[in-house]
Amino acid sequence: MAGLASGKGSLIFDPAGVVAEAVPKAVGKEREIVLGRNVHTTCLEVTEPDADDESTGDKEAAMASILARYRKTLVERTKHHLGYPYNLDFDYGALTQLQHFSINNLGDPFIESNYGVHSRQFEVGVLDWFARLWEIEKEEYWGYITNCGTEGNLHGILVGREVFPDGILYASKESHYSIFKAARMYRMECEKVETLVTGEIDCEDFRAKLLLNKDKPAIINVNIGTTVKGAVDDLDLVIKTLEDSGFPHDRFYIHCDGALFGLMMPFVKLAPKVTFKKPIGSVSVSGHKFVGCPMPCGVQLTRLQHINALSSNVEYLASRDATIMGSRNGHAPLFLWYTLNRKGYKGFQKEVQKCLRNAHYLKDRLRDAGISAMLNELSSTVVFERPRDEEFVRRWQLACERNMAHIVVMPSVTIEKLDDFLIELIPAREIWYKEANVEPPCLADDVGAENCSCALHK
């Protein structure tokens, strides 16, 4: 099927192959998946109030009942969540008092606009914290709090393109899809680079592609934790490959997509360091992932010297605007500021340790039960055999690709939660394969033979 690689031989996923499809279809007859359900049928209609609603209170009551039911669903769904890298464990009660203000950080965080209901003082405090983490002087960085990891990537790649208008974008094929979306949006030439079985960028292939395009500058997306396998590209090797291929520092721009691990890596011993002391151009990280936040948000940091390339001055805002969005959620900085202050570096360090420990626990229990599983060093993402039952996948909200599922062990994923999951999975799995009378799939191509427990490799 176009676009969706169903067999193990076809590892490359080509979005262009499905552009004309209205709704994605299931992967094949054997694995009939409801890839998405049209939500029109279950949507909560907006209805016109009756004339007497204010006096009867009927409408108010109906809405309160819908919200109470919805809240119950959220509690249940939050409890059974494992697949996405979101820390669902936070308490922002102290910030509830601010919810009835319309807080908007219009434009550049470092230049006040005339709109007074903003939270720039918190935003810049948060940015300064990340500047310390990634080792860049206050006077030398520029950044802002974004709406999500994707906005950080869109911004980083755009800065790269403005610095090198005819640069070629290089990204490993396991990069987040927003990188390839950026290439299409920005009309950039893009080279997809092969990956190792761990999910890391294959620097041999990278070198080969660089040598074919020596006449054009390089813009590189480096993954600090890929979406599916949590693989960390080797930044130092990427830089060395560039240098060895004849690209001096003024001929390349590196954006580090640290959506999840950008904030965890600094606390992992032996991890290759993400720092502006190396020749990188920008780093982005999500705020709703490891930190935890009611809504998506992120942090994007780049070098001030690059930012003039895409600034434009708009008098009516009394503010330059080098952000993508312009109007920006002023509550997100408050959430981040609050958590960073409460936990501090030490608090995060402790949580990173807990996550890594719990991830190892999960991987070991899976392997003990004869289930293929991989855990990259430096990562808390456990990749394992995709459960055969799609209802089970949905119940635990697992993100899947080909024969793989993964669980991203976040601070909200406790040993108890993992045990609940394993207690359900292991007996259910026996039944799935007994009933279908087939063997569990081989995952050697996806996670390496040493991590595969199929009949051939166990």
Place this chain on the structure above:
Amino acid sequence: MAGLASGKGSLIFDPAGVVAEAVPKAVGKEREIVLGRNVHTTCLEVTEPDADDESTGDKEAAMASILARYRKTLVERTKHHLGYPYNLDFDYGALTQLQHFSINNLGDPFIESNYGVHSRQFEVGVLDWFARLWEIEKEEYWGYITNCGTEGNLHGILVGREVFPDGILYASKESHYSIFKAARMYRMECEKVETLVTGEIDCEDFRAKLLLNKDKPAIINVNIGTTVKGAVDDLDLVIKTLEDSGFPHDRFYIHCDGALFGLMMPFVKLAPKVTFKKPIGSVSVSGHKFVGCPMPCGVQLTRLQHINALSSNVEYLASRDATIMGSRNGHAPLFLWYTLNRKGYKGFQKEVQKCLRNAHYLKDRLRDAGISAMLNELSSTVVFERPRDEEFVRRWQLACERNMAHIVVMPSVTIEKLDDFLIELIPAREIWYKEANVEPPCLADDVGAENCSCALHK
């Protein structure tokens, strides 16, 4: 000065002229403005907790004190807010119970992803409401709740470009700056069209520019309320101009930027109707403006047939993604759903009437006091002589351009608030001009001689 047009002769603002400027400078010696203050100096630093903070509670107390002070500032700043089109009057107390969930509407609103903590059922309810408002069948539209008006514009222009890859973008020079940002991001050819004194697009100039570029399809941004003057481009005349210039319906794409008035216009009698029964491609509107919302958000609607042009299928999300952002704030749909349900069409109608009435009141009082002022028919944006004192401008959070300031009369802008403003403005203004021993500026070029109260035109 490059980029900032200070005199009346230089009406065209050219962002490219200031790209290299690190910080915008003041407009000139006579009017020394602090266009922006570097917020590093006033930022609220994130500090590492002490080892004994948990037992002493010192950190908690210090943070509570900062937040309480901040809350007080917000109350004051909200009270003195007039310049931006945000309805600051809302009460979402009923939704506070949902703040501790990490709600994320990943990807396409109409296709569920495996992440269960979402609010798609509310989102689609809101979208359906807007589909009814703009007259498009449920089966024929596609849309999503965005992070702000800018995201709607970025999406609308991108859809246009995907439909017509070699199309030229036409937008009046008074369009929101995000339109020109989109052109640059997307590497599109862009023609800036002149405006009438009201701020509307000048269709004579539009026609002339179309005739010079007949070989390429046209992508047009139509303003349903410009940022500065609240001018509404005449959609019918734009379509007629296209047709008369030899552009059949399959050779143009119209995006309607209805950031503010997209939601007010349907309730104004005699206003040219924004409807998908006309040959338009997309409409966007902001949610934090007329509706009111704690954080920026918006609604983007387009025709389903266009959306396949930019879809891409990402298996790991089990969700197509034709949005710009991918990860999306799941709280915004709840806020919108709540207000739409409570107020309904009738409630909005009443509020639109109140806004228009109060806007006329303000314009009349200003003119009575001998102050140049303009109020476009169909608009609640009052453009008037820019106050000479920048401290005053900041206190009332007025958005300014050249010699103009404006007040956007939103539901939260009451007669009392306007009276408070006028009582401060009128005597202060007398002193400003007496002290400087100059005449108030002429605004004829900006708002028309008939609205100008300068020595020459009064």
